[in-house]
Amino acid sequence: GENVEQHPSTLSVQEGDSAVIKCTYSDSASNYFPWYKQELGKGPQLIIDIRSNVGEKKDQRIAVTLNKTAKHFSLHITETQPEDSAVYFCAASRWGAQKLVFGQGTRLTINP
């Protein structure tokens, strides 16, 4: 089955700097890669996703890149703000399949 590894487990950056979180997956048939953000006391919420027919996707300050050959994908947050502090999860699945396999999570802290 699919296995998703996520690094780092914790990340601390200065406000205004960029943050990068990386994930690798094992199942070459996976073709859908979402990222979820979990704020304190809440459930995870989808912030961006990418399908394997594209290599990069942007939405304002966040972007995701995918290297299908190497089976890794990354989340990039630019111009970080205090409200970006949260736990971020990557996940992988096959498009149209219901089951997502999540990484272990990255606790991002933005220092003012």
Add this chain to the structure above:
Amino acid sequence: DAGVIQSPRHEVTEMGQEVTLRCKPISGHNSLFWYRQTMMRGLELLIYFNNNVPIDDSGMPEDRFSAKMPNASFSTLKIQPSEPRDSAVYFCASSSLAGGVGNEQFFGPGTRLTVL
């Protein structure tokens, strides 16, 4: 839109007691997922349903855990008997099977379970 509703939000019980967690998915969604979150194991999928039918329960840790979905608007996760190692945050999530919508799962606020 009310989102996914879970109850209770917090549950404290003693070892050996039965615990029932409840979930109401988003109206119109036909997939429902139960997850468990702990520091050690992260976010684990326990079981999921499509159209009220259990599809994959391979994540259910033991026979002490059971889940039901009697109709499209309600699901329960039951632990009987509960043990201290069951202490975790349990999330329910729902999504739509409709073609072209994708896999986005909408999570509820979670139930924090503490077993003493």
